[in-house]
Amino acid sequence: MTETPAARHHREQQAGSLTTGNHILLPDGHRTAEIDQVELEHDDFGSPALVLASLSGGGTLRIAIGTMVTVVDGTHDDVTQLPLPADLPEPAPLGGAGTAPAQPAAGTGPISVAPAVVLPPLPPAPPAVNGPSEEELALIPAADGTPESVVEAVAEAHPDAEGVLLLADRLSKGVNFKSGSCLKDLSDLAHELFVTLKDPDGALSVADLLTVLPYDGNPGRWASVEASLALASYICRQDGQDERAAVYEKLIRTPENQETDAFKARMAAKVRQRSLNEPNLYDKEIFRSIDNSNHDAEREWRLLRLESLLFLRAHGGSETIGMPELERRISNELEAVRA
Numbered sequence: 001m002t003e004t005p006a007a008r009h010h011r012e013q014q015a016g017s018l019t020t021g022n023h024i025l026l027p028d029g030h031r032t033a034e035i036d037q038v039e040l041e042h043d044d045f046g047s048p049a050l051v052l053a054s055l056s057g058g059g060t061l062r063i064a065i066g067t068m069v070t071v072v073d074g075t076h077d078d079v080t081q082l083p084l085p086a087d088l089p090e091p092a093p094l095g096g097a098g099t100a101p102a103q104p105a106a107g108t109g110p111i112s113v114a115p116a117v118v119l120p121p122l123p124p125a126p127p128a129v130n131g132p133s134e135e136e137l138a139l140i141p142a143a144d145g146t147p148e149s150v151v152e153a154v155a156e157a158h159p160d161a162e163g164v165l166l167l168a169d170r171l172s173k174g175v176n177f178k179s180g181s182c183l184k185d186l187s188d189l190a191h192e193l194f195v196t197l198k199d200p201d202g203a204l205s206v207a208d209l210l211t212v213l214p215y216d217g218n219p220g221r222w223a224s225v226e227a228s229l230a231l232a233s234y235i236c237r238q239d240g241q242d243e244r245a246a247v248y249e250k251l252i253r254t255p256e257n258q259e260t261d262a263f264k265a266r267m268a269a270k271v272r273q274r275s276l277n278e279p280n281l282y283d284k285e286i287f288r289s290i291d292n293s294n295h296d297a298e299r300e301w302r303l304l305r306l307e308s309l310l311f312l313r314a315h316g317g318s319e320t321i322g323m324p325e326l327e328r329r330i331s332n333e334l335e336a337v338r339a
């Protein structure tokens with residue numbers, strides 16, 4: 001005899017405490033399905049409001065956080081794609097043209113037929129970010145000589161720039177692309193050339209020592225590469241080299257296409273979008289420096305703000321700061337730090 005849901009051990013549980021592997025009774029009251037992943041959606045006040053329970057094999061249930069759900073212990077149906085069981089009647093048509101509603105048999109009461117459960121599809125996975133092609137990468141010119149010679153050339157072009165000379169002196173001992181501090185010095189040198197000395201060509205030649213480096217999964221090293229990509233994109237856009245700028249903007253999204261699991265990729269995309277919508281622009285630190293008349297500290301914080309704005313711009317803006325506003329803010333920060 002086939003076991004029915006009523007013959008199993010049921011227990012009530014709040015939707016907010018559901019976990020992967022739970023078997024729950026579906027809204028039709030007849031079938032069960034296993035939960036594959038659980039995701040929480042928050043309301044506008046930041047409180048958990050909705051549970052998105054992804055079912056094994058496809059389909060998602062949307063359940064309010066406080067709803068009581070029936071969890072089935074023991075064996076289960078292995079129903080994941082939500083087909084109708086063979087021993088259940090097909091649901092009555094919902095008033096389709098030319099179809100008469102089912103009539104109860106003589107001598108019986110009204111028959112209640114549960115409608116078919118229609119589950120919304122899984123949220124779409126974030127679009128795959130395609131890296132630049134070989135033809136696009138060819139738009140980034142190869143370095144003219146060794147990395148040390150590139151650094152030496154920009155230092156010779158600015159013999160009176162103390163910041164450039166200090167960085168060049170450290171880098172002249174040898175550029176090690178596996179060293180996070182070395183990558184940071186190269187990134188700082190490119191920004192010093194562009195921001196302080198208004199030398200976009202020299203800045204781009206140094207930045208391109210980093211922009212061609214692959215993403216290695218190390219956030220510390222990648223931060224310097226990311227800053228150089230954002231700077232190179234801005235310089236090229238200002239110079240009318242839109243195709244070359246687009247290559248840098250594709251490269252800056254490299255970490256976003258590393259996750260192969262669709263669910264994890266969606267979660268990562270949510271977190272990433274939240275950080276883009278609420279970037280750290282160091283407002284408190286800058287205002288504090290202004291109040292204390294600490295101009296050196298103010299400039300350092302403004303340089304960090306400029307890096308954040310350049311990254312947002314290379315990323316295409318966000319839902320809260322559009323491109324025209326980003327361009328305006330970047331111009332303001334450049335004027336402030338150059339003053």
